[in-house]
Amino acid sequence: MDNVLEVKDLATYFFMHDYIIRAVDGVDFTLGRGETLGIVGESGCGKSITSMSMMRLVPDPPGRIISGEISLKGRDILKISDDEMRKVRGNEISMIFQEPMTSLNPVFTIGFQISEVLRLHRDIGKQDAITEAARLLRMVGMSDPEERVNEYPFQLSGGLRQRAMIAIAMACEPTVMIADEPTTALDVTIQAQILRLMRQLKETKDTSIAFITHDLAVIASFTDRVMVMYAGVAVETSTVHEIFKNPLHPYTQGLLGSVPVLGDRKVNADGSRKLLNAIPGSLPDARRFPRGCRFAPRCPKAMKKCWEAEPATVEVAPGHQVRCFLHHDEVRVISKRDLGAAGKRVLKNQQKNSGKKKSSADGSKTDTPTARN
Amino acid sequence: MKALKQFNWRLTFILDALAIVMLVSGGTNLFFAVVLTEGALWMVRLLWLSPAMLSYILRRLAQMVPIVLAVLALGFALIQLAPGDMFSQMELDPAISRDQLEMFRRQFRLDQPWYAQFFQYIWNALQGDFGFSRTYRAPVFAIVGQRAWNTILLSLTSLVFAWVLSIPMGVFAATNQYNWKDQFVSIFAFFGLAIPNFFLAFLLLYLISSTGNWLPLGGMTSVGFRNMTATQQFFDVLRHMIVPVVVIGTSVMATLTRVMRGEMLKIMNEQYVTTARAKGQTENKVVYMHALRNAINPMITLLGFQLGNVMSGAALVEIVVAWPGLGSVLLEAVLSQDLYLVVGSLVYGVVLLVIGNLLADIALALVDPRVRIS
Numbered sequence: 001m002d003n004v005l006e007v008k009d010l011a012t013y014f015f016m017h018d019y020i021i022r023a024v025d026g027v028d029f030t031l032g033r034g035e036t037l038g039i040v041g042e043s044g045c046g047k048s049i050t051s052m053s054m055m056r057l058v059p060d061p062p063g064r065i066i067s068g069e070i071s072l073k074g075r076d077i078l079k080i081s082d083d084e085m086r087k088v089r090g091n092e093i094s095m096i097f098q099e100p101m102t103s104l105n106p107v108f109t110i111g112f113q114i115s116e117v118l119r120l121h122r123d124i125g126k127q128d129a130i131t132e133a134a135r136l137l138r139m140v141g142m143s144d145p146e147e148r149v150n151e152y153p154f155q156l157s158g159g160l161r162q163r164a165m166i167a168i169a170m171a172c173e174p175t176v177m178i179a180d181e182p183t184t185a186l187d188v189t190i191q192a193q194i195l196r197l198m199r200q201l202k203e204t205k206d207t208s209i210a211f212i213t214h215d216l217a218v219i220a221s222f223t224d225r226v227m228v229m230y231a232g233v234a235v236e237t238s239t240v241h242e243i244f245k246n247p248l249h250p251y252t253q254g255l256l257g258s259v260p261v262l263g264d265r266k267v268n269a270d271g272s273r274k275l276l277n278a279i280p281g282s283l284p285d286a287r288r289f290p291r292g293c294r295f296a297p298r299c300p301k302a303m304k305k306c307w308e309a310e311p312a313t314v315e316v317a318p319g320h321q322v323r324c325f326l327h328h329d330e331v332r333v334i335s336k337r338d339l340g341a342a343g344k345r346v347l348k349n350q351q352k353n354s355g356k357k358k359s360s361a362d363g364s365k366t367d368t369p370t371a372r373n
Numbered sequence: 374m375k376a377l378k379q380f381n382w383r384l385t386f387i388l389d390a391l392a393i394v395m396l397v398s399g400g401t402n403l404f405f406a407v408v409l410t411e412g413a414l415w416m417v418r419l420l421w422l423s424p425a426m427l428s429y430i431l432r433r434l435a436q437m438v439p440i441v442l443a444v445l446a447l448g449f450a451l452i453q454l455a456p457g458d459m460f461s462q463m464e465l466d467p468a469i470s471r472d473q474l475e476m477f478r479r480q481f482r483l484d485q486p487w488y489a490q491f492f493q494y495i496w497n498a499l500q501g502d503f504g505f506s507r508t509y510r511a512p513v514f515a516i517v518g519q520r521a522w523n524t525i526l527l528s529l530t531s532l533v534f535a536w537v538l539s540i541p542m543g544v545f546a547a548t549n550q551y552n553w554k555d556q557f558v559s560i561f562a563f564f565g566l567a568i569p570n571f572f573l574a575f576l577l578l579y580l581i582s583s584t585g586n587w588l589p590l591g592g593m594t595s596v597g598f599r600n601m602t603a604t605q606q607f608f609d610v611l612r613h614m615i616v617p618v619v620v621i622g623t624s625v626m627a628t629l630t631r632v633m634r635g636e637m638l639k640i641m642n643e644q645y646v647t648t649a650r651a652k653g654q655t656e657n658k659v660v661y662m663h664a665l666r667n668a669i670n671p672m673i674t675l676l677g678f679q680l681g682n683v684m685s686g687a688a689l690v691e692i693v694v695a696w697p698g699l700g701s702v703l704l705e706a707v708l709s710q711d712l713y714l715v716v717g718s719l720v721y722g723v724v725l726l727v728i729g730n731l732l733a734d735i736a737l738a739l740v741d742p743r744v745r746i747s
Contacts, residue, residue: 057650089653102644107666107741117652152742168652 005031010068015342018349025232038223094169098181100161104153111149159190254279504713513717524698535625543633565627591695680729
């Protein structure tokens with residue numbers, strides 16, 4: 001399978017007044033033609049920022065992609081101009097969002113909003129674009145598409161709106177479609193319909209999909225490979241079968257363990273109530289990650305080494321990468337990152353503040369942005 | 374059907390052009406005829422867009438009747454609460470006998486209770502008689518009519534001035550949030566909000582008079598207005614309008630700019646703005662098409678209130694720059710207790726307020742499909 005998208009060492013930081021949020025901090029993955037990659041992780045782990053970075057839509061300021069390479073069919077889209085990037089958006093990479101209720105503009109008709117993307121990227125007239133929009137609506141399974149093109153988003157239900165969004169995303173037959181939790185806001189029956197539609201489209205158009213979700217059931221049924229993200233990095237990447245049968249990273253194990261299983265005994269052998277296996281604690285503060293492995297504070301298997309150095313991502317079995325010292329000994333070598341003028345500004349504000357309150361500067365001193373990278 | 378709709382649009386554009394020609398060449402009656410035809414065309418168009426709107430408009434117009442009646446009753450009752458009446462001053466005049474005063478009072482129905490005046494007034498008004506002003510010695514309708522036109526002209530021009538400037542300024546401030554450009558616009562807006570209108574008017578007049586009178590200092594027309602050609606007359610009035618329009622417009626603009634900025638900031642964070650960007654749309658179109666179309670709604674709602682506000686706010690400025698509008702008339706009328714003139718001005722104000730709100734509602738329906746269809 002040839003890769004249409006290769007992401008290498010992607011890092012997106014948010015430069016706030018006197019601190020830096022390392023939302024995405026070195027993510028690597030590939031996406032083959034017609035393949036579906038699931039990206040899972042808890043809220044705030046950097047899934048959505050990864051997808052926004054792929055579209056180059058991270059709000060700047062305060063966000064900025066500070067390093068990495070995103071090559072789409074061999075072309076690094078982080079290096080092209082804004083104008084060229086505009087030709088990529090909606091055309092070669094498109095996106096579906098979580099909230100179908102708010103992702104369509106309320107004052108324009110569905111037909112206009114679909115034809116808009118067609119007219120941006122195809123040499124097509126106004127009337128033809130509307131006809132084409134109706135065809136697309138039929139393709140995503142809407143009845144009476146000729147009538148629907150004249151309707152406004154508020155006249156459609158959530159499921160229909162998401163179908164319209166998919167029609168927009170599929171309009172130019174993109175190479176890659178990013179779906180950022182497209183089914184989270186929908187009820188379960190609609191969710192199944194939307195997933196079936198997406199699979200069908202993917203198979204007929206040979207589109208690659210990056211599917212972001214925190215729903216493991218959706219991952220299991222819909223994706224080919226899975227990337228598990230934690231605190232801005234990918235901790236484990238493998239085929240969906242491997243991930244569910246043989247999870248290697250303690251975080252993945254915890255994630256899978258926290259799913260309730262139907263028919264499971266609700267009472268332990270000693271008669272006490274059985275609780276769902278939750279991962280204790282919460283995500284580390286993205287302003288100040290721990291020195292070693294980012295999962296160490298919550299990890300049941302943390303060793304001394306985990307607190308001292310950050311593990312590298314190593315392929316331990318064919319197609320199975322993991323970032324954990326339990327499975328290898330390689331330490332992550334972090335490439336030097338140029339934080340630019342924004343980084344200098346933050347550092348200056350930081351020093352100004354720490355000068356003001358010297359007593360509380362003990363912990364933060366070790367972790368200034370430049371000291372780490 | 375489609376061709377008919379297109380014809381309707383084209384006709385409106387032609388009529389727009391015609392209206393401007395009429396205004397410039399001074400054919401007032403023709404101008405009104407053109408405006409009325411255009412209004413009718415808009416109604417037809419609205420009917421196409423939404424049949425429900427027409428019944429709504431008719432309902433709103435019907436609602437106007439009780440409001441106007443209530444204001445009238447209040448007007449008559451309040452004037453009677455004040456001590457004396459419009460003839461009290463004459464009582465000191467030895468040349469006027471008691472009997473004569475009694476006769477005057479009977480003539481103006483001042484000897485009757487307020488509700489009797491009220492009902493008599495309505496009966497007369499239905500026959501086209503809106504009473505007689507003692508101070509101006511002319512029918513109220515004639516006085517208010519001419520003055521009202523002057524005030525409307527001034528207020529509408531100020532509103533247009535304020536809108537045309539505040540929308541780009543608000544968008545500009547929002548898209549440059551928190552940097553110096555935004556701060557600059559904000560300071561400008563706060564200045565406009567803080568400075569009293571009449572003071573700004575004095576300030577401008579002082580500036581103009583001390584730099585060589587390059588603009589007229591007051592009034593609406595120059596000496597020799599009657600002998601000018603229509604075009605000259607148009608530009609003469611325009612020159613006289615500059616100071617009051619800038620003064621009234623500045624305060625309106627200040628509010629509108631702040632509203633526009635806040636609304637724009639809110640909308641720019643909406644998901645559909647990101648969707649538009651994800652389609653590959655240019656930033657200009659994202660801001661001016663996708664975001665602005667949504668941010669404009671609260672501005673239109675504000676327009677309805679502002680029409681009334683601007684009219685009353687114009688009163689002070691009108692007095693300062695000696696604009697022959699309703700402001701000075703209303704002030705004089707109240708001071709001399711000129712009953713029918715006060716009531717006439719009140720009715721005019723209320724009718725304008727209601728119509729202003731109605732127009733704003735219609736405009737909102739035209740812009741926002743959610744209002745129009747549901």
